[in-house]
Amino acid sequence: MGLFGRKTVTVDADILVIGGGMAGTGATYESRYWGRDLKIVCVEKANIERSGAVAQGLYAINCYMGMQWGENQPEDHVRYARNDLMGLVREDLGYDIARHVDGTVHKFEEWGLPMMRDPKTGRYQREGKWQIMIHGESYKPIVAEAARKAASEVHNRIMVTHLLMDQKAKRVAGAVGFNVRTGDYCVFRAKAVIVCAGGASHIFKPRSVGEGMGRTWYAPWSSASAYALPIQVGAKMMQMENRIVLARFKDGYGPVGAYFLHLKTYTQNGYGEEYESKWKEHTRALVGDYIDHHPTPTCLRNHAFLQEVAAGRGPIRMVTTEAFQDPHKETVGWENFLGMTIGQAVVWASQNIDPKYINPELTTSEPYVMGSHATCSGAWASGPEDYAPSDYQWGYNRMMTVDGLFGAGDTIGGTAHKFSSGSFTEGRIAAKAAVRYVMEKGKAQPEVSDEEVRELERTIFQPLETYRVGRNEIVAGTVSPSYILPLHGLQRLEKIMDEYAGGISTNYMTNDKLLNRGLELLKMLKEDMRQIGAEDLHQLQRAWELQHRLLASESVTRHTLYREETRWPGYYYRGDFMKLDDEKWHCFTLSRYDRKTGEWTMEKAPVYHIVD
Amino acid sequence: MPTFVYMTRCDGCGHCVDICPSDIMHIDKTYRRALNIEPNMCWECYSCVKACPMQAIDCRGYADFAPLGHSVRALREEKKGTIAWKIRFRDGREKNFLSPIRTTPWGTIKGPAEYAAPRAEDFNRQELAHEPDSLKIEGGLPALRREQLKQGVV
Ligand SMILES: Cc1cc2nc3c(=O)[nH]c(=O)nc-3n(C[C@H](O)[C@H](O)[C@H](O)COP(=O)(O)OP(=O)(O)OC[C@H]3O[C@@H](n4cnc5c(N)ncnc54)[C@H](O)[C@@H]3O)c2cc1C
Ligand code: SF4
Ligand code: SF4
Numbered sequence: 001m002g003l004f005g006r007k008t009v010t011v012d013a014d015i016l017v018i019g020g021g022m023a024g025t026g027a028t029y030e031s032r033y034w035g036r037d038l039k040i041v042c043v044e045k046a047n048i049e050r051s052g053a054v055a056q057g058l059y060a061i062n063c064y065m066g067m068q069w070g071e072n073q074p075e076d077h078v079r080y081a082r083n084d085l086m087g088l089v090r091e092d093l094g095y096d097i098a099r100h101v102d103g104t105v106h107k108f109e110e111w112g113l114p115m116m117r118d119p120k121t122g123r124y125q126r127e128g129k130w131q132i133m134i135h136g137e138s139y140k141p142i143v144a145e146a147a148r149k150a151a152s153e154v155h156n157r158i159m160v161t162h163l164l165m166d167q168k169a170k171r172v173a174g175a176v177g178f179n180v181r182t183g184d185y186c187v188f189r190a191k192a193v194i195v196c197a198g199g200a201s202h203i204f205k206p207r208s209v210g211e212g213m214g215r216t217w218y219a220p221w222s223s224a225s226a227y228a229l230p231i232q233v234g235a236k237m238m239q240m241e242n243r244i245v246l247a248r249f250k251d252g253y254g255p256v257g258a259y260f261l262h263l264k265t266y267t268q269n270g271y272g273e274e275y276e277s278k279w280k281e282h283t284r285a286l287v288g289d290y291i292d293h294h295p296t297p298t299c300l301r302n303h304a305f306l307q308e309v310a311a312g313r314g315p316i317r318m319v320t321t322e323a324f325q326d327p328h329k330e331t332v333g334w335e336n337f338l339g340m341t342i343g344q345a346v347v348w349a350s351q352n353i354d355p356k357y358i359n360p361e362l363t364t365s366e367p368y369v370m371g372s373h374a375t376c377s378g379a380w381a382s383g384p385e386d387y388a389p390s391d392y393q394w395g396y397n398r399m400m401t402v403d404g405l406f407g408a409g410d411t412i413g414g415t416a417h418k419f420s421s422g423s424f425t426e427g428r429i430a431a432k433a434a435v436r437y438v439m440e441k442g443k444a445q446p447e448v449s450d451e452e453v454r455e456l457e458r459t460i461f462q463p464l465e466t467y468r469v470g471r472n473e474i475v476a477g478t479v480s481p482s483y484i485l486p487l488h489g490l491q492r493l494e495k496i497m498d499e500y501a502g503g504i505s506t507n508y509m510t511n512d513k514l515l516n517r518g519l520e521l522l523k524m525l526k527e528d529m530r531q532i533g534a535e536d537l538h539q540l541q542r543a544w545e546l547q548h549r550l551l552a553s554e555s556v557t558r559h560t561l562y563r564e565e566t567r568w569p570g571y572y573y574r575g576d577f578m579k580l581d582d583e584k585w586h587c588f589t590l591s592r593y594d595r596k597t598g599e600w601t602m603e604k605a606p607v608y609h610i611v612d
Numbered sequence: 613m614p615t616f617v618y619m620t621r622c623d624g625c626g627h628c629v630d631i632c633p634s635d636i637m638h639i640d641k642t643y644r645r646a647l648n649i650e651p652n653m654c655w656e657c658y659s660c661v662k663a664c665p666m667q668a669i670d671c672r673g674y675a676d677f678a679p680l681g682h683s684v685r686a687l688r689e690e691k692k693g694t695i696a697w698k699i700r701f702r703d704g705r706e707k708n709f710l711s712p713i714r715t716t717p718w719g720t721i722k723g724p725a726e727y728a729a730p731r732a733e734d735f736n737r738q739e740l741a742h743e744p745d746s747l748k749i750e751g752g753l754p755a756l757r758r759e760q761l762k763q764g765v766v
Contacts, residue, residue: 033724033741046633055633056657068748082766092761099754103746112716137688137695138713142721149723157635180635211614212674213652214634220653221633251677335709338697342684343656346671349701350678386738387756428740436735538635538649586765608761 006461008185011153012445014038014438015431016190018160018175018229019045021052022420023409024196025147026104026427027434031194032150034435039152043188045159045180045541046221048144052198053219053410054420057137059339060258062419064105064132065098069123074098077130078610081417083293084374086567087586088239090414091610092383092392096429097415097422104425105132111142128261130417133332137339143424157181159541160225161460163193163233163405164453166446171403172233173446176456180541185457191442192404192434195379196427199370199410200224202490203553204243205498205505206366208251209491215343217246217253218368221545226411227369227378228548231555231593235400236380238413238588238605240552241559243367244298244375245508245571247305249318250361254344256318258336263323267305267362269313279304286569287580298374302364302570306507316362320355330356366504367572369556371410372423375571377556378413380590380605381406384429389608396437398430401592404442406430414588463543467533483533486542489525493550496521501557502572511575515561522554551593555600559589562602614651614674615660621668622646628660628669662688662695690718 015035017027020042031040044051065072077098078091109115114135116125124132148154160177164187174189201218214220231237248256259265269275276296283291283300291300305316324330333355337344347353353360371378382399383392398406408430409423418426470482478485484492497503500518502510510518529547534540565581566574588605615637617628622645628637629646636650637660646669648654661669673682681702688695690713697709724741744752 029724030741033727034730034735036725036729046635047631050631050657050659050663051633055655055659067754074754087765092756095756100740100743100747102748103740103743106746106748107742111721112714114712114715135711135713137711142714145719145721146723149721150725208674208676210674210676211652212676212678214614214654215656215674219633219655219657221655331709334699334707335711338684338686338695338709339711342658342686345697345699346656346673346682346684347678349682349684349699350673350680352701352703352705354701354705384738387758387761389758389761425740432735432740439735538638541635582765606763608763609766610756610760611762611764611766 006183006185008187010187010189011041012039013041013188013190014192015040015434016174016188016193017042018193018195019052019197019226020048020144020147020154021196021198021409022054022143022423023411023427025143026424027194027196027408027431028147029150030428030431031435034432035438038435038438040150041153041155041188041190042147042151043155043158043160045157047156048147048154049141052140053222054140055219056342057339058134058139058420059136059336060127060131060133061105061421062131062257063101063417063422064124064130065102066124067102072129075610077417080130082609084297085376085416086287086290086297086299086580088567088588088607089376089416090383090392091608092388093381093412093415095610096384097418097425100429101421101425104428105421108142111146113139113142127258131257131261133262135339139420158186159544160229161544162456163229164189164448165233166448169446171442171446172405173448176453176460178460178540180537183537185460187453189445189448191438191446192406194406194408194427194430194434195226195229195411196408197226197229197411198222199226199368199372200549200552201368202494203369203497203549203556204366204503205494207363207504212251215252217248217365218370222370223545224369224548224552226407227552227555230379230400230402230405230407231551232595233402233405234592234594235402235405236590236592237555238378238380238590239559240369240377240555240591241563241589242375242377242568243369243556243571244373245302245367246365247302247362248365249344250363252341252344252347253365254337254341256362258332259318259320263329263333265318265320265323267316267318269308270315270317271313275308275313276301276304279307282307283569286566286578290580299568299570305364306570310507317359318362319359321357321359324356367502367508369552371413371415372418374416376414376416378411379407381412391606392608396433398426398433399437404437406434463532463534463540466531467535470533480533483531484528485533486539486546489529489532489546490549492525493546493553496525497553501560508572509575510560510572512561515557518557522550522557525550555591555593558591558600558602563589614654614656615648615669615671617646618668618670619643619645621666623666625665627663627665631659631663633657633659658686661686688713
């Protein structure tokens with residue numbers, strides 16, 4: 001029994017995987033392949049059967065080379081991702097995922113994931129150059145089964161709040177958190193840790209703030225833990241300014257990939273006109289010949305969308321009425337949503353929108369911070385041993401700048417367009433390296449100070465105590481002078497980020513004055529977090545999700561302030577530096593947080609390209 | 613569409629509580645049946661709907677943008693390996709869809725430890741488990757040469 005008569009559960013592991021989503025299940029599987037005798041523990045805040053961004057399933061695997069049929073080579077994917085991110089991706093890491101990803105997808109098929117096949121060629125049915133179509137309703141349960149077969153233990157419903165460090169040996173030593181069901185304090189001691197905790201929604205105020213605020217594009221449970229956990233222990237982050245804005249079907253945020261690529265639907269303005277080409281010269285003035293790249297970078301397409309709407313010619317619509325006359329295409333269009341964004345089907349059913357007869361509206365979403373889509377925020381990681389330049393290599397593949405701390409999926413920066421298959425693959429890459437780390441360097445069980453473990457326990461459960469005491473001051477209700485509730489804090493965070501760091505209400509515009517003011521307000525919110533109250537364990541989880549979002553938001557704001565250019569118009573704009581500036585900013589931005597002083601250190605890192 | 617639970621169908625089994633990725637399906641202490649405690653943190657992911665053995669959970673589109681009168685129902689049958697969908701529009705029109713969910717029996721995935729153990733030299737190579745065979749290509753795992761990566765703007 002610990003403080004307040006609470007039970008402490010201590011688990012010793014060789015490898016600890018935090019988050020059992022796509023990357024985490026991949027990491028768990030691969031850890032066992034290489035570490036036959038190791039104790040491999042996967043810890044997850046929900047239930048790995050349906051956790052993470054793939055909880056509802058997917059209708060496409062968006063990263064598959066098709067090397068067996070000579071469709072694409074890994075280099076091609078690197079060039080594609082580089083082009084889409086306006087020149088700035090970690091090409092060494094991206095190539096590494098691309099060279100392994102086909103093997104992962106072939107395993108998925110063997111495990112029982114239904115793949116669609118082209119009836120003429122017998123190959124996987126392509127949705128686009130990189131995407132293949134699947135019946136993926138059970139994608140997550142299938143990879144979860146593989147992970148359960150591999151893990152020594154899977155611990156569901158444990159919210160991980162902090163990483164543990166061996167201060168003497170300067171290496172990671174595990175993690176702590178609490179069981180959301182029992183309230184037990186959980187201490188995991190491990191020789192290597194792989195963070196696979198997904199991306200971040202609800203950093204910026206979403207378009208819907210009523211009952212529908214959970215209908216964000218990325219899952220509402222993507223709580224930025226992937227960034228906050230490493231940031232807290234001083235791991236370097238990269239490109240945190242590189243948030244993503246998505247053009248999606250209105251309100252439901254149903255994906256548009258299959259519509260553009262497979263169904264060949266296209267967009268037009270409210271008056272039925274093509275508009276993208278009109279903005280080409282305007283965009284050229286901002287970014288130069290990046291506008292001529294093929295395919296047009298996602299952010300630049302957003303930029304044209306935003307300009308057209310600002311010019312008073314909205315709404316932008318997807319022309320579906322032609323394609324949907326074909327019954328096969330109509331089925332694909334609907335199943336695409338039922339397989340991964342069911343909410344879109346509901347919006348259409350409720351508003352009598354049948355895309356066979358009505359061209360549905362699109363909108364641009366609030367910004368998201370993540371590392372696996374058309375964006376690449378995340379941790380700064382060491383590259384593959386066989387070819388990464390020395391600037392990118394200081395240890396094991398996918399190890400962060402903290403010894404023994406690895407990551408994969410949304411957690412790792414610089415590797416845009418890895419998606420579900422690439423995240424699983426990156427989990428595998430990180431796991432093999434982590435096993436090697438444990439075998440070569442990490443043999444001894446790291447030491448954790450008992451004092452630190454007890455101090456963290458007090459910190460973690462404080463919101464319950466704050467609520468219990470403060471609650472007696474007031475009659476009833478949610479308004480107290482002594483505490484704020486997690487939802488209050490979340491809405492304040494979203495408002496600050498929205499108004500000061502380039503959210504929807506400023507049309508994604510910000511500048512140094514706004515960002516600095518935003519930082520002042522974030523600081524006060526950080527102070528108020530000492531007075532966050534939690535009524536029960538569920539609210540305690542929300543309180544810690546908010547803590548993680550807040551730390552990630554601070555990082556986003558610092559990075560946005562540091563990069564003095566507008567690299568990705570359509571994702572965000574620096575009003576004081578409206579142009580892309582390759583001379584000064586063809587580089588990565590890196591940050592490091594010092595938790596003792598609360599200071600951030602910023603630096604630039606070079607970009608290496610495959611040149612041939 | 614946040615979820616809600618029909619009082620007469622729910623028997624309080626807790627499957628929805630166990631699966632919800634948002635931790636918002638809870639058992640009401642008075643009624644001993646499930647409810648969504650935080651509709652504004654619901655992703656409409658349908659994990660709970662699919663998991664409920666009593667078909668007790670349904671969704672009503674988010675009040676702030678979905679007019680009433682619609683429904684999207686799912687029936688996921690693991691043994692058959694299918695999921696069936698019924699969409700009803702506000703004006704009464706209906707659409708039905710049926711998709712496969714898995715091609716192999718549940719529980720049959722071969723765990724990684726059931727494969728031959730890797731050799732000592734494999735640890736220092738770049739191949740992952742099952743590679744290079746699983747890539748289905750000739751010539752082994754592709755790689756870059758270090759000198760192919762250079763600084764500059766391309
Ligand atoms: C609407 C939508 C459509 C998409 N479409 C496609 C597509 O068509 N094709 C495709 O290939 N990809 C698609 N993706 C992208 C894909 O889902 C992601 O790239 C992938 O899931 C990222 O993997 P991950 O492991 O990093 O994160 P996730 O899969 O989200 O996993 C993160 C895990 O960490 C857990 N976790 C988080 N915080 C904590 C904590 N503090 N303690 C313990 N556990 C924690 C979470 O519960 C979760 O299980 C789509 C995503 C979305 C949202
Ligand atoms: S799964 Fe269905 S029957 Fe069981 S508690 Fe939930 S709503 Fe009730
Ligand atoms: S639809 Fe998803 S998020 Fe909503 S209550 Fe059900 S399982 Fe939870």
